[in-house]
Amino acid sequence: MLALTGTPVVLLTYSNLLRQSLAGAVHALGTRGPLGPRHDRPPLARRVVRSHAARQRRRLVRLGSPLRPVAADPTSATGPTLVVDEGQDLPPEFYLLARMPGARTSVFADECQRLTDTNSTLDEIARNLGRCTRRDLAGNHRNTEQIAAFAAHFHTGAGTPALPGRQGPPPRLHRFHERGAADLLILLAETRPEKSIGVIAASTHTQFSLLGSIHNRAPRLKPQLYTSQSKGGTYRKLDLGRPGIVIGHRRSAKGLAFDTVVVPDTHEDAATDPTSAALRMSSYVMATRARRELHLGYEGDAEPPLPAQVNRRVLQRGEDERLRDVRPAMVN
Template sequence: MKIPSLLDLEIEQQAVIDLPFHGRHVITGTPGAGKTVMAVYRAWALATVGRDVALFTRSNLLHQYLAQMAPDLTEALNVTTYHRWIRDFWRRRFRTDPPQTDEDGWLYDWIEMQRDCILQGVRSTAHLVIDEGQNLPVAFYRLCRTLGVDVTVCADENQRIGDDQSTVSEICRALATRADPLVLRENRRNSREIAMLASEFREEAGDEIALPTRVGRTPTVLKVPSMEYLLTGVSQYFNAHPERSIGIICRSTHLLRDIQSRLTHLGLAKYTQAYAHDDQYRNAIDFSVRPIRIVSAASMKGLEFDSVFVPDLDAYTEDPTSVDARLRFFVLCTRAREDLHFAHRGPQEPAILSSIPKSLLVRHAG
């Protein structure tokens, strides 16, 4: 991610900076429009005028990403995650964990939480800036309204992944926003070819968003005989383009670890790092070094790479017409700035891509 300076912000992005410092606001737009960048700037602007602001990121990896990409903007912020903020808030106010409805502690009893806050007269002067807000439950936004919390939400309902998710209209209703969402329309990340492929998986929602003008290479589908063959190709690609960041996005952490091991054997250990949130040896990434980064599909939201490789296309066996499958591929495609490569080893190209027009994908057999 390249964080633009204040002077480099476009007019539609500057409008986010100019939003009132109080109230509840919703920002939406296409992937690559800079919603995450503007969330950081919005939180920074609020902090500079003395607001008690917390910037929500979707995951610990995205937290690391923002802290490293924009240290001057984030060093004075409370950058946290949704679950961490809820638990810290509840423990400060009630001296106990928030009421939950599952044994793992990830689902909350929102009705009981709202009742407790109303009965105890609990309010908050915080301003929450929420990135990837479509992935938070509607009930959380209702709780924010109950608490009197000011909120700025950046959301794109075409990037919803997960069971507990919200549409932009649901977020607006829950927060009782007074104005229509502020829309960022220009895709500043993807090449035109990548954006065209991604649009094949996009849900029909709202106004059509213009395609980028910057042109690049057509995404590819590779039929490969083995994982070793594919990773040898990745190695050759890296040697030819050492200035580019490469993202290898895996469906499973098992494959993630296997690929890191194989790249090490190919002599790329000092250029490669992997992230798995539950692995103490792989729970941090330094985005200033080691340009080959291996992440899971569960951790890819909010990230971007010059080139993206999807090594396990065969693992995507869901019904290709399902909303979840299409949204997952929409997000997957839009992680890439310049190049996008899918690979499969099975005899048939997986159904999720088989219906894509030939003009949008170049197909190769290894």
């Protein structure tokens, strides 16, 4: 809406994958304005200042360096409009810098979903932005009641989030044998061909292992994989508008949404203190990526400590009966 009025707008996102996810929606609204990730380009704060350096003769300032006075041109026009998504994962210093070019800034942030060490609380964001208005946005418009009830076990904020009214199947925990995660993904993709299926893995090794298994056994599914470690377009630019399997990493899960989410390797967290705020926030973020179905998996004899705490009414165990019914046909 701002861009269509002729206002210079920059929308800043947490990651390149989130930028790709939002790009289609932004362009469908009738604008092709700047849409940039936090990563994959020069550091965000330096870009914000640089964008107005030529016109307003501002000095460049880097995050992490001592803040210095910035000389502004008093005859310059009003600064840009910044819209920041997932603002809790930017450091407090960024919001001091956002004031320097005279930017009008809107920040969307949830401090219960912090995933980095360089993060900000809501109070820090408001204090560093200066005089601003804070509004609470309540309600869950993505998940079903069953998924939200499961995610609430890992919520770190005050109080319990209100549950949505939309209904769906309960989340399910699977004990995987060798290649069991690939079995589940192939089954989900074959039985739900019109749905998006997001895989949130703990390691790049798991990502490529799943990709290889699916390519070898069901190449017709054409799974996609994203990794920020890729140097070229392969595994970096995805078509998120089509249904099917997208294999991502936990670091890239922020802000995304899929019809079905599979977290295949919760056993990777077995050695982490289940009361850790970082682990609980990570689990909350991953669970709430799912619009309708959520599947968790582990390898080994014992359930990982974190999901083991969730009762069977909220987190069911074993294979979904609907999937079991179609397995003989899938084997053929």
